[in-house]
Amino acid sequence: MASCWATTVGEAKGENPSAEITQSGAKSQESSNKITKDEWLISIENCNVDETTKKSQIEKVPSTLRHRHSNEDCFDPIVVSIGPYHHEKSELKAFEELKIPIAKKFCRDHGNQLSIEQLYEVVEKVGKSARECYAKGSTERYDDESFNRMMFLDACFVLHFVFILREENVSNWKETEQEVDPRQYTDYYQILVNRDLILLENQIPLLVLKVLMNFMFDGKGQKKSIHNFLERYNISNSAFRELDLDGAPHLLYLLWKNLASRPITKTLKQEQYVWETCRVWETYRTVTKLESVGIYVEPSKTGNLTHAEFKSHLTFGTLTLPPIFFNDLTKPLLLNLMAYEMCPHGPSDLGITSYICLMDSLIDRVDDVKELRKRRILFNNMDSDQELAQFFNQIAKDLVGDYSIYAEVKWKVDNHCQNKVQSSIAEWMHKYFSSPWSLFAFLGAIFTLALTAVQAYFTVFPGKKGDKTS
Structure with missing residues (x-):
């Protein structure tokens, strides 16, 4: 901007800009640095931006x-x-x-x-x-x-x-x-x-x-x-798609394209999902809380981390998530892919950043990690489940993803949770059928009630039994 000002002020005044530099005294120097609004606007209009300069393809980490x-x-x-x-x-x-x-x-x-x-x-x-x-x-x-x-x-x-x-x-x-x-x-x-x-x-x-x-x-x-x-470096459960090397800037881009790229197509209905999701983005439950209202997770068959689906059934729902393998390379890989997305000249899509935000919303405690491992969404080769839970909670701090990527899924999940009939049935089934012990306890209670009812019947009508035996 300084170079733009040097060429435009002199033109606006019809003077030699270098003459003002020779002025002495604090007051004169301060006066020479002041410009009028019109001169300032002219400097903006006449500022030359070098659009021929190539954008950096390999940038530094933000x-x-x-x-x-x-x-x-x-x-x-x-x-x-x-x-x-x-x-x-x-x-x-x-x-x-x-x-x-x-x-x-x-x-x-x-x-x-x-x-x-x-x-x-x-x-x-x-x-x-x-x-x-x-x-x-x-x-x-x-x-x-x-x-x-x-x-x-x-x-x-x-x-x-x-x-x-x-x-x-x-x-x-x-x-x-x-x-x-x-x-x-x-x-x-x-x-x-x-x-x-x-x-x-x-x-x-x-x-x-x-x-x-x-x-x-x-x-x-x-x-x-x-x-x-x-x-x-494949951290998904499917083989990499066919590579297109033409126009690819570097190897990290090829990894990003396989793991996170998606077609940028938005319909009016998807825009509605985005608008509604903004309202409920922070209200989503963890994996264990979702299961308490009848929403169960299952692995998808794709290796793209942006792929997630939700289907609502009569009394429960299924949330399909991409499986991911965690080892010593996973953390630096995800962080560098996220850094690549955040660069000024990086990809226009925030697939990895949005995936991290999604997983952070689903994982709060060790129990959430254990449930995702049991459902074969997470494969953990790190030291402990606690370490993996902390990883998502720490890495996602202050991150902002792309609302549109999972907007439809989040919108459908929210609608399912807002259905009182489905939620009540799901909570009842989760309470009594979430484990074999709770099922046995429920059946035992039913059996006890049945015996009590039979005993009460024959207590009230004792002659019925005697007549039948005679």
Whole structure:
């Protein structure tokens, strides 16, 4: 805005703007800084916005997420840096030194008879486009040559791990890795590398990976390799859909697209759901409370986290939710996908953020987690159910999701709960039939009442029994 003002004020006054800078004295300087309303409006109208500047495809984690205490160690790499954001950190030096021997081995094994120089040159050609993928100012400390070298080594490193899971390499990859450094390639380091490669700030432009893969595989082979690699991060119960690499900015985007993307189509009825849901968004019950009014959860058959359905039956309802697997990679994966959605140039859909908000509304205590595990919605490989309950409660703090994603489901659930007849029947059935013991107790009470009634009958009419026996 300052540059806009410098060009417009002088034009408005018909004077040289630099003349005012020579004025001395506090009063004169204060006066020179004041502008009229008309001049201020002119400065806005004449301000030039550079619309040709490309939007960053790989952005930094928003501070609202990074500065939360519960999110510590979920956004920074532990063993290896990819791209400029965490490059040259001293704690990552060990794996940085491995990139050169890995690049040599990768080019030898997968270079299709091309020299390292030839492979480097194809990366060099897309260096300018790759630089534009990162946030403005984050690559200024690198000249073109040093930036292109970083892209080449990082691309070889990522593709090296991508190709480890190709079918023909699965059986012998551990033996071949001994050629690089046997100390570093343990199962423990594999887990840490897998974690680092899904971080938002640790992405490499997919266009860099593709120019190298073009010399190794056709389009089908590229998709298969990337698909096999991303499957290790699959936290849903279904296989990943077919990948479309065209236009994809990075690997994290492909994960997001499989787990959370959905067609953006809204009908007038859906808009009504959104309006009504805004009124009752905070009134929803946890899983255990829903069951008390006859609403039971069951797993869906899709791996998309935005997919949920509700069906109301005569005396109960079923809420269908996507199953999700929790392990050491799930928390950083979800947090980085959420960070990606929150970026100014991120996806337009808040699928992951909305899913976290939904799960937080369903989970309040350990009993809720246990019920979701019993219903095969949650598969927990974390230390305890309490830890998983705390995870959702902490991660969802101050988050705002997209009301439209689950609006229809929430609206139908609310209508079911507002039906007094259905709720009363459901509560009665939940009270007496929620467990075998309550069922036995209910049947025992019925049996006792029946015996009491029979005894009372024969007490009042004792002769009936005697006549019948005679």
